Amino acid sequence: MGPIVPPSPCRAEIDLGAIEHNARVLARAARGARVMAVVKADAYGHGAVPVSLAALRGGADALGVTTIAEAVQLRDAGIDAEILAWLFGVGDDVGVALEADVDLAVPSPGHLDTVLDAARRTGRRARVTPKIDTGLARSGITLDEWPSLLDRLVAASDEGLIEVTGLMAHFAHADDPGNPVIDQQVDRLHACVAQARARGVRCPVNHHANSAATLTRPDDGFEMVRPGIALYGLNPVDGLEAELVPAMTFSAEVLMVKRIAAGQGVSYGHTWHAPRDTTVALVAAGYADGVWRLLSGRLDVSIHGRRYPNVGRVCMDQFVVDLGPDPGDSVRAGDTAVLFGTGSDGGPTAAEWARTLGTIHYEVVTAVRGRAVRQHVLGARHASGGQREGSL
Structure with a gap:
């Protein structure tokens, strides 16, 4: 047996008890809406697989990631919860996502083409979440594109190629709770949902709320919330009272x-x-x-x-x-x-x-890298009680 390599002198300890606690806090704040825990970017640098498991133990119903590769990593780890991936290229072969039962966001007509092509080739019905640009002006189906894309969603649903799980959008100002743009965005997504349902597209689970909106706007009327940074115990709104524990x-x-x-x-x-x-x-x-x-x-x-x-x-x-x-x-x-x-x-x-x-603190925690070894600790002491029991 050779010599033992000394451990890295730099480390990031991740308190999975805190993740679980924060998930419970967010589930209470959601007031009956489902919770999608956002675990993109390796769970904001905290470790996607152990964090996902802790979030699900704490009451999360689904997981949100950016890329298909991130989703497949969770599937390969044996996680069978609902997973949504929302960033891929129109030239990508997304068949692997359908084979892995990964839901896909559809942010443009071109992305719908990509998903429909994969559904036809694989023979698997795609679960899709059309993403509406309600005002962020980043990715998303514009309100001008929406009527014709809705026609295509209806046709593809009737053909059995897709199941529309709901609509989604991203806020521009949720960390500024009084900003009037927030209400405009909420109204726009509700209008799109109503239009889809009027055409027979049920859209059972729609979501707009990030961490800030989950904690400050519990009455927006959507069926799911999509918190990210708060899951890791970092407050999304300056001065907001929240029982979050940094992980x-x-x-x-x-x-x-x-x-x-x-x-x-x-x-x-x-x-x-x-x-x-x-x-x-x-x-x-x-x-x-x-x-x-x-x-x-x-x-x-x-x-x-x-x-x-x-x-x-x-x-x-x-x-x-x-x-x-x-x-x-x-x-x-x-x-x-x-x-x-x-x-x-x-x-x-x-x-x-x-x-x-x-x-923002998002950038701080995701920047921990290089030789910093992550240690995942179970049952660490935090606001909801418990003692440190060991590490993974």
Whole structure:
């Protein structure tokens, strides 16, 4: 037996108990509507398969992904829940999705052509969700295209090529609950559903609500909600009271601790000089792992529940924090520095990073990459109780 390879000093711990808890919170907020847990982009960087299973345990009814490859990954893992994929090319062969019982969004007339071709070739009826552009002006069937496309949906349904599961759309301003565009978009999707039903297309399960709308607009009248970021415990609306628990804790090992003299410059370019004799620690994570270089001199880490500031530039693999002139033995090599987590002990959070960077916490958690090893923990302590039992 050869030597054991040391573990990565940089890791992202995913609390599946928090995922399950957040799914329950969202199911309650949905007030009887079904819940589609959005697990695209490897579950926002949290791990698609274990997160999907946790979300289903917490009360989710279906799973939403972007690509067909993401959907097939879940099927290959043995997940048999309803799955919807909503981004593929008009030149793609989507037969593999039909063979895997994956529902497909239809965002344009060309995409309908693609799906109908696959249905004819495979002999399998496609379950489709026409996507309406109610105002985001991104992907989606325009309101001008909708009447003629509805004619084609009726004909294809009568031919047995497709089953229309419902209509879907994406909000433009759901994180701004008072924005009047939201009501316009809701009204437009309801109108399209009514038109389809008048033509005999039942559209049993329609959905517009993302995380923000799930938590702030429970009375929109659609049969399903489609939350993403809230599933991971990140609040979609600033100031909104929600019992969400962040699921990801991003941390790295302290590799060394050393004294430096007053005036000593630290890291590339010596952008920071020690104002007095002090002690610094080297943390084993950098921009190749998801610690943005733009955070240089603007982030804190938490070690043993105490915050310490980064000094000097964040490097590809490491950065430095200032422990102060007399830290004693409070920090040692081998300790864990939490870069962001739940914030329950006053430590840094993904939302804090997002504010500093001028971005959104979606981008922060999905940017954790490279050598950051994901550890999925079952039963971690969170708002709804429970104890950490082990890891996957």
